[in-house]
Each structure stands twice: as structure tokens, then as C-alpha cells.
Amino acid sequence: MLDAAAERLVAQGYTATTLREIAADIGIKAGSIYHHFESKEDLFIEVFSRGIEVMVDAFGDVDTAMNGCDRESDRLEAHVRAHLGALFEHGSFTAAHVTAFFTAPEELRSAIVPLRDDYEHRWNALLADVLPELDSARLPIARLFLFGAMNTTIEWFDLSGDLSLDGLANLITVQFLEGVDALNLQRSTR
Amino acid sequence: MLDAAAERLVAQGYTATTLREIAADIGIKAGSIYHHFESKEDLFIEVFSRGIEVMVDAFGDVDTAMNGCDRESDRLEAHVRAHLGALFEHGSFTAAHVTAFFTAPEELRSAIVPLRDDYEHRWNALLADVLPELDSARLPIARLFLFGAMNTTIEWFDLSGDLSLDGLANLITVQFLEGVDALNLQRSTR
DNA sequence: GCACCTACCTAACGTTTGTTAGGTTTGCGA
DNA sequence: TCGCAAACCTAACAAACGTTAGGTAGGTGC
Numbered sequence: 001m002l003d004a005a006a007e008r009l010v011a012q013g014y015t016a017t018t019l020r021e022i023a024a025d026i027g028i029k030a031g032s033i034y035h036h037f038e039s040k041e042d043l044f045i046e047v048f049s050r051g052i053e054v055m056v057d058a059f060g061d062v063d064t065a066m067n068g069c070d071r072e073s074d075r076l077e078a079h080v081r082a083h084l085g086a087l088f089e090h091g092s093f094t095a096a097h098v099t100a101f102f103t104a105p106e107e108l109r110s111a112i113v114p115l116r117d118d119y120e121h122r123w124n125a126l127l128a129d130v131l132p133e134l135d136s137a138r139l140p141i142a143r144l145f146l147f148g149a150m151n152t153t154i155e156w157f158d159l160s161g162d163l164s165l166d167g168l169a170n171l172i173t174v175q176f177l178e179g180v181d182a183l184n185l186q187r188s189t190r
Numbered sequence: 191m192l193d194a195a196a197e198r199l200v201a202q203g204y205t206a207t208t209l210r211e212i213a214a215d216i217g218i219k220a221g222s223i224y225h226h227f228e229s230k231e232d233l234f235i236e237v238f239s240r241g242i243e244v245m246v247d248a249f250g251d252v253d254t255a256m257n258g259c260d261r262e263s264d265r266l267e268a269h270v271r272a273h274l275g276a277l278f279e280h281g282s283f284t285a286a287h288v289t290a291f292f293t294a295p296e297e298l299r300s301a302i303v304p305l306r307d308d309y310e311h312r313w314n315a316l317l318a319d320v321l322p323e324l325d326s327a328r329l330p331i332a333r334l335f336l337f338g339a340m341n342t343t344i345e346w347f348d349l350s351g352d353l354s355l356d357g358l359a360n361l362i363t364v365q366f367l368e369g370v371d372a373l374n375l376q377r378s379t380r
Numbered sequence: 381g382c383a384c385c386t387a388c389c390t391a392a393c394g395t396t397t398g399t400t401a402g403g404t405t406t407g408c409g410a
Numbered sequence: 411t412c413g414c415a416a417a418c419c420t421a422a423c424a425a426a427c428g429t430t431a432g433g434t435a436g437g438t439g440c
Contacts, residue, residue, distance in 0.1 A: 013293040015206040019398065031400075032418045040398065102345070103203040103293055131370060141353075141361065142370050148342030149335045155292070156334055163331075171331065179369035180321060180332050208427065221430075222388050230428065 001026050001036070005047050006092035010154075013103035014044065041108050048104070051097025052115040054090045058082040059122055072130040073177060079126060080176075081169035083150055088159055098151045123147075146176050191216050191226070195237050196282035200344075203293035204234065231298050238294070241287025242305040244280045248272035249312055262320040263367060269316060270366075271359035273340055278349055288341045313337075336366050 004025040008017040019040055020030040037043040062082045066075045086094040101109065123143050127134070134142065149172055157168060194215040198207040209230055210220040227233040252272045256265045276284040291299065313333050317324070324332065339362055347358060 013203050013205060015203065029419055035417060099292065102289065103206070134370065144342065144346055145339045145362070145365055148338040152334065152338030152342065172335070175335055177369045177371070179367045180324065219389055225387060
């Protein structure tokens, strides 16, 4: 049911997604939803929260797996890969979060913002490690550029196309670190 | 009235924006909208179209103004600045387009897609000029990265903050061309 | 002064929305 | 086998939605 809600969110946004649709998707009636959630807002708070949970979990997994890694660029690429994985490989929760968060009413958003802030903090800390020479005032901006490039992939990237998620993660990382010219040389440093 | 519609679009998305709200914003009643447009869909087709128009016009202006420019990176930066200008300085049409386009029903979107394609083609051509050594298969991807970085600025950039639009355009261009490390050296090549 | 057009309003329509009260089914534990 | 709670349904509610038919005020041209 949360899955169905997330998929509808991706396709239609918050207001256009009705409880009757979600109920029909899983073969129940709209009123039955209220046995599990107090309101539409409550249901989608859960969906958006899971969207962040998936991201945070993926981030944490990479952090432990890459513990003894000495090449900082590899660490970054692994985290980029994890973020893309959360977007494309772990259900629609993260995708729903990224695409539909701003279509939700403000009361709902403000309940989610603390979770978002936590995730953003982790990325800031990561980027501070990977890029120690970067002016700390520029760091959040660099992160926002990276997030922009990663998150808009849901609008165009096709999992079944020629480019794999690994390849996409590598492209984004190289482009982010070294600029567009380095795109032709991708994977040459491995 | 189109302005009011665009502002509501940015704040609430397509479905959550009601004709009664738009009418109230400009001091008329909802029914009166139908004297100017045949339907809600018709009204927002006009709004989305203008959003692209603003971008295309800004692009064209830079093209003529930068005609004799020999430094390709300056040309690119001027176009980035123009795109950001369309987002932040020419009403809410472009901002509405970028944020709310995917919240609109599909029939409406398909009426707008040709205009979008035209704008994307211009950028592809520009990038092919600026980056002749870039693999042509990578070119659309590079453009999508750049678009992602530019368009997500509406979610965080503050016109009244320390960073100016010129500065932001420079940051994005440098970051795009040379990578994140070059951010510390911005404007040093001028 | 008359006709006419544009811009708006009033008042309702049918539909859909989130939501609720009360009843029914299902399955598990004692 | 009984009881009970979780899961679901039915049927409706008030509110809000896009939309429409018919009417009104104000200005323009003749």
C-alpha cells in the first residue's frame, strides 16, 4: 500500500493522487485506508519518511563498506552510486520523495524537513573529507550542484538503456570533480 | 492573471492550484476566467508556453550579443546567466515551467514538448560549439547535468543573498567545465 | 440615443475529494 | 467452539472542484 502510494506520487504528485486510486491499486476500498492511517497527510508522511530512510541507509552502508578506502574519489563515487541506487533500485519511495516533495502541503513538508537536514549534513561531511581544499562556504553550493545533477536523472535516465547505474555514477562523479572535459576519459584512472 | 497563475503553480503545482484562487488573486470571480480561456488546461498551456518563450528569447539575445566572442567559455557563461535570468528575473513563468511541468496532466504536457525540444536543441548546438572535443553521445548527458544544476537552483538560491546571479552563473559554468576544485579559483581567469 | 461588445458577476450543475459511522468478514488464541 | 480483534466494506457526509447559462455594468462607434 505504501508502495502503491509512492508510485502514484511519482506519476501524479500529491494533490492529484487520490485515496481511492491507491485503494484500487491494492484491491481495497478507500475507507479501509483509515484503518492504517489517520489521514491522507499521515499516509504520505510515512511515504516521504521512507524515501529518506532508504537514502540514509544506503549512505550508511557505503560508509561502513568503504571504511578502509584511501582514494577519496572512489568513496565519493560509491556514495553517488548509492544515492542513484536509492532512486532507481529500492522501490519508488526515494523517487517519490525527490519528485513530489514540493507538491505536498507545507504542514507535511515541515514534518519531514528535519530528516532531510540530517541527510544533507552527512553529505556535507563527506564532501568536506573528499575536498579538504574547498572553501567551506562553497561546500553547500557544491553539494547542491551535485544533488541537482543526481536527482534530475529520474526525469531522463532509463535503467534499461545502454548506460548502467555504475556508469552513470562514474560519469556524474568525474564530471563533478574534474569538469565536463574529463567525461571522455571516464574510468581511465581505474 | 497569467502571472498569478504562474506564481500559484510554483507554490502549489498544477492540481492544487484552483481557478478560484487565481481569480481571487487578481480580484475577479472564477467564472470570469472562462471569458479569456476555454478551460483550466488552456490557461496553463499558455503559462507553460510563456515559460519556454522567456528562456528561448533570453537564449537568442545572448546569441546575438555574443556574436563576435572568441572565448567559448564566456559564451557559455553568458548563456548560463541568461537561463538563470529567465528563472529569477522575468516573472514566474519559467520558474513555474521548471517546477510544475511534471505535475500537469499528460495531454497538456504533450502540447508543450515540441517547444521544450526546440530549446534543448539550441543548448545541444551550443555545447557542441563550446566543447568540440566531447563525444557526441555524451553531449546530451552533459547538457542534462548542466540543466539539473541550473534548474534546481530555484529550490535554494536566494536573489537577496550574498551571492549574485552573475556570481552563481560563474560558479555553475566553472564547476561544469573544470570541476569542483576550480570553484576556489572562480573569476581568476578574467 | 441606440446598438454592440468586452469584461465581469451570480448562481448553480454534476463530479470528485477526504473523511466518517456503523456493519461485516476473517483468522487466531484459549 | 467461542470470543475477540484486526482488516475490510458500505454508504453516506460536507466541502471543493471545473464548468456553464444567463444576466449586468461600462465604454465605443454610429
